[in-house]
Amino acid sequence: MLFRSLAQALISRRRLIAGSVLIAAAVTAGGAVWFAILDEAAPGAQTLSEQELLWVSALGMALFPVGNAIGPSFDSVDGAMRVDTLLSEYMLPKAATPLRYVLKSLDIGARMSMGAPLLELDQSTRLQLLLDWSNQENVARRASLDGLKSVLAIAYFDVREVQKAVGFTSRCHVEESP
Secondary structure (H helix, E strand, C coil), rough: CHHHHHHHHHHHHHHHHHHHHHHHHEEEEEEEEHCEEECCCCCCCCCCCCCHHHHHHHHHHCCCCCCCCCCCEEECHCHHHHHHHHHHHHHCCCHHHHHHHHHHHHHHHHHHHHHHCCHHCCHHHHHHHHHHHHHCHHHHHHHHHHHHHHHHHHHHHHHHHHHHCCCCCCCCCCCCCC
């Protein structure tokens, strides 16, 4: 009885609810601010941050791992930096920002659905995450992930070593990219 009256005197149900709502709002606002702010480009990169380069590398390795049927792995052709170059030099600047948010969303999605950050998942789980998100009925999610996979593939298949591995020969007389 004494504890109950002491608790009622210290905090009312209304104050507890109001305090909980304020804490939830602060956490939500903090999460929204964290999500909205994009980090500066990593040293040597023009667009992607260090964390984003790691995410790109992890996802690229899920799609093009060591020992894949084509040959070179995503990391062996420096795929993450190739994606950065593609975003900064060949695509409209407006295209880079949404792609960076897609990367961040994938990490948050991995944390929420699989209980671990994207970088802590093994390659097969990352690949399954990409496949699951690509097969969503949510058109926005599916389109954003298809766009990300396309950028990863463009960066990967633009490497002469990969092109030779798939038997591609350019008919263009202009010097090919290395």
